[in-house]
Amino acid sequence: MIDVSEYFVAGFILIGAFFAVVTAIGLIRLPDLYTRTHAASKSATLGVMCILIGTLIFFLTEDGVFNSRVVLGIFFVLITAPVGGHLIARAAYNTGVKLAPETVRDDLADKEKHEQAKSKSKSKK
Numbered sequence: 001m002i003d004v005s006e007y008f009v010a011g012f013i014l015i016g017a018f019f020a021v022v023t024a025i026g027l028i029r030l031p032d033l034y035t036r037t038h039a040a041s042k043s044a045t046l047g048v049m050c051i052l053i054g055t056l057i058f059f060l061t062e063d064g065v066f067n068s069r070v071v072l073g074i075f076f077v078l079i080t081a082p083v084g085g086h087l088i089a090r091a092a093y094n095t096g097v098k099l100a101p102e103t104v105r106d107d108l109a110d111k112e113k114h115e116q117a118k119s120k121s122k123s124k125k
Helices: 005-029 033-062 068-094 107-124
Strands: none
Touching: 005 033, 033 068
């Protein structure tokens, strides 16, 4: 007989697989590095976390084993994947990788112009 926990496990793993597919589609279809890193870091994080949560529930209900390594894996992915995606995008912007032509607004360009104007006014004083 199927327990309710098996439905939860299947649900989490299917949701994680869905987010993994969304990540793959985003990496293929999105136009530039910035939107691709966004897709990879956000949806892949949710996908991996859902799969790990499903794994944790499975081993907890089937074997009665609480696996702390899975919990640490969830925590590690939650913290490092979005930060890594952000740092990759920031490094790409600082090295001059162009935005897609469809990009509507570039907030960092306005910030750079403001900082350059501020540094010029300080150097004149």
